[in-house]
Amino acid sequence: IKLLLAFLYDKLKLKQILQPPIIASILAMTLGAVPFLKKLIFTPEAPLFFFTDSCMILGYAY
Numbered sequence: 001i002k003l004l005l006a007f008l009y010d011k012l013k014l015k016q017i018l019q020p021p022i023i024a025s026i027l028a029m030t031l032g033a034v035p036f037l038k039k040l041i042f043t044p045e046a047p048l049f050f051f052t053d054s055c056m057i058l059g060y061a062y
Contacts, residue, residue: 009015031037041048 031041040046042052043049046052
């Protein structure tokens, strides 16, 4: 399996495709699409909302 994954990684040039903005976008879409995770992070009464709030503050600063 490890050899197969290494072959696919090399053949598909995943290093060029999987850049940090792409990974962040995929992660954000996944978190937004799963209702449990969305309620855990993005709603104002969520236990992990401090992370979303911090990102919003940084976004407003720019």
